[in-house]
Amino acid sequence: MVRQLTEKSLIVASHNQGKVREIGDLLAPFGLNVSSVSELGLPEPVEDGETFLANADIKSLAAARGGNMPALSDDSGLCVPALGNKPGIHSARYAGPNKDFNAAMERLMGELGDKDPAAFFVCALSLAWPDGHVEHFEGKVHGTLTWPMRGDKGFGYDPIFIPEGYDITFAEMESAKKHDMSHRARAFDQMIKACFEKFHTL
Numbered sequence: 001m002v003r004q005l006t007e008k009s010l011i012v013a014s015h016n017q018g019k020v021r022e023i024g025d026l027l028a029p030f031g032l033n034v035s036s037v038s039e040l041g042l043p044e045p046v047e048d049g050e051t052f053l054a055n056a057d058i059k060s061l062a063a064a065r066g067g068n069m070p071a072l073s074d075d076s077g078l079c080v081p082a083l084g085n086k087p088g089i090h091s092a093r094y095a096g097p098n099k100d101f102n103a104a105m106e107r108l109m110g111e112l113g114d115k116d117p118a119a120f121f122v123c124a125l126s127l128a129w130p131d132g133h134v135e136h137f138e139g140k141v142h143g144t145l146t147w148p149m150r151g152d153k154g155f156g157y158d159p160i161f162i163p164e165g166y167d168i169t170f171a172e173m174e175s176a177k178k179h180d181m182s183h184r185a186r187a188f189d190q191m192i193k194a195c196f197e198k199f200h201t202l
């Protein structure tokens with residue numbers, strides 16, 4: 001049985017400001033009191049899981065227990081099949097301790113060389129409660145990598161990712177458009193259909 005979100009407050013379990021902003025936008029229509037782990041002063045747990053979902057659970061459970069209310073986390077990343085789905089769960093780590101995504105994109109495109117530029121973003125969502133219950137959702141968006149970088153919106157690898165059916169990168173796209181079709185939006189749709197029943201009539 002899927003657990004419904006009946007509480008009025010939710011923690012966004014991410015220290016990544018780009019993600020906190022996108023998740024805040026996606027949750028805005030539901031009138032929840034949303035706070036981030038940084039605002040609550042909760043620590044950043046070590047993400048040592050081997051899958052997106054395992055890492056999402058580490059973050060959501062730590063925040064739900066630490067803040068004593070439901071918490072939502074997103075573990076996401078870019079996968080390049082020609083590179084054995086790298087950087088995958090290491091997407092953030094490619095940017096190094098300074099979170100330098102220009103360097104991460106250069107490193108990735110150097111590794112890609114003239115191999116197939118097909119790529120996809122994955123978003124695993126974990127919605128956790130303080131008693132340890134979790135619900136999972138996953139969304140993907142397929143596309144192609146391009147070089148050099150294009151656009152200054154979004155975050156992370158957005159400047160080199162052109163989603164299927166478009167000729168602009170995520171970083172050139174209006175945020176509302178990205179929110180219509182991104183991996184994160186697709187995972188959110190599933191979560192809202194499954195766990196936000198009380199909000200469907202709003």
Ligand code: IMP
Pocket residue numbers: 016047074075076077078091092121154155156157158170182184
């Ligand atoms: P996480 O915080 O460990 O889940 O790291 C996810 C990383 O994947 C981010 O730091 C970005 O590098 C990348 N990523 C995830 N979603 C997106 C997106 O929508 N656009 C660009 N990069 C993303």
